[in-house]
Amino acid sequence: MTYRPTVRGRRLARELRRLRELQRLTLQEVADRLDWSRATVSRLETGQTRPKPNDIADLLDLYGVPSPQRDALITLAREAGQRGWWTAYADVFTGSYVALEDEASLIRTWDTQLIHGLLQTEDYARAVITAGRMLPTTEDIERRIDARKARQALLNRERAPQIHLIFDECVLKRPIGGPGVMRAQLEWLLELAERPQITIQVLPFEAREHAGLDGRFTILSFPDPADPDIAYVEGTMGDVYLESAEAIASHGERFERIMKQAMSPEDSAPLIAEAARSSP
CATH class of the missing domain: 1.10.260.40 (lambda repressor-like DNA-binding domains)
Structure with missing residues (x-):
C-alpha cells in the first residue's frame, strides 16, 4: 500500500x-x-x-x-x-490531499466550475464523478461516492475546520445533474452557510477579470504553527502541492484578492437562493 x-x-x-x-x-x-x-x-x-x-x-x-x-x-x-480512515479507500485517494485535509483547521478554496467536494450532495457528486472521471463501471462510481461521504464526515466533528468557499457565479448557472439535483445542491449550500465555521461567497460576473482566472486551488492551514500552509492544485494531469513560502504567499494573496471582489456572504446567500428557486 x-x-x-x-x-x-x-x-x-x-x-x-x-x-x-x-x-x-x-x-x-x-x-x-x-x-x-x-x-x-x-x-x-x-x-x-x-x-x-x-x-x-x-x-x-x-x-x-x-x-x-x-x-x-x-x-x-x-x-x-x-493508518487513517482514508487508507480503506486507497484505490480512490491516490494522493496525499485527503490525509492533509483531514488535519486542517482552515480550508480556503476557490473554484470556477464546481462546488467543493466537501460540500457536495450525493447526487451532485455522482453527476460530477460520472462525467469527470469517466470510470468504467457503476461500481467504480459508487465506490467514489462512498469515499466522498466518508471524507465529508469532518464537517460534523466537534472541532470541524473553518471552511471558506468562494466560487464563480457560473457555478450557479450550470445545472449539474439536472435542475432537481442542482436545486437540492444549492439548498444544501444555504443550510451549510448557516454554520458558524462555514463561509460561502460568490464571485459575480460583474467582477469581470479577476485574480482567479488561472483556475481553482485550495489552501490548507493547520492548528500547529510548526506546520506551514499547503496550497493544492488539482488537475487532470496530476495534483500539485505547493509548500514554499513564496508559493503559499502568492496563493494567499490571490485568495484575498478574489475574496475582496466576491460578494459578501450576506449578499451571496440571496443569489444562491434565487438560483435554487430558478431550478424547476
Whole structure:
C-alpha cells in the first residue's frame, strides 16, 4: 500500500532533514553509518515512506538528539505511521490531499466550475464523478461516492475546520445533474452557510477579470504553527502541492484578492437562493 504522509509525517520529515543538516552530514554519510541505502534516508526526509519508530530512534541517536526532544520525535513517528480512515479507500485517494485535509483547521478554496467536494450532495457528486472521471463501471462510481461521504464526515466533528468557499457565479448557472439535483445542491449550500465555521461567497460576473482566472486551488492551514500552509492544485494531469513560502504567499494573496471582489456572504446567500428557486 502506498504511503500517504499526514501533516505529522511531513513535520517529522522536515525535522529529520534539519537535524541531519545541523550535523553537517550528507545523505550518503548517514546511510553509510547506519548501513542503510541512501534512498532509505532520502525517503524518510521527504515523507515518501512510513516512518518506523526504531529507524527514527537510530537516526536520532546518530544525530545526538537528547530527551525529551528524542522521545517527542519518536512519538511523532508512531503517530505519523498510523493508518487513517482514508487508507480503506486507497484505490480512490491516490494522493496525499485527503490525509492533509483531514488535519486542517482552515480550508480556503476557490473554484470556477464546481462546488467543493466537501460540500457536495450525493447526487451532485455522482453527476460530477460520472462525467469527470469517466470510470468504467457503476461500481467504480459508487465506490467514489462512498469515499466522498466518508471524507465529508469532518464537517460534523466537534472541532470541524473553518471552511471558506468562494466560487464563480457560473457555478450557479450550470445545472449539474439536472435542475432537481442542482436545486437540492444549492439548498444544501444555504443550510451549510448557516454554520458558524462555514463561509460561502460568490464571485459575480460583474467582477469581470479577476485574480482567479488561472483556475481553482485550495489552501490548507493547520492548528500547529510548526506546520506551514499547503496550497493544492488539482488537475487532470496530476495534483500539485505547493509548500514554499513564496508559493503559499502568492496563493494567499490571490485568495484575498478574489475574496475582496466576491460578494459578501450576506449578499451571496440571496443569489444562491434565487438560483435554487430558478431550478424547476
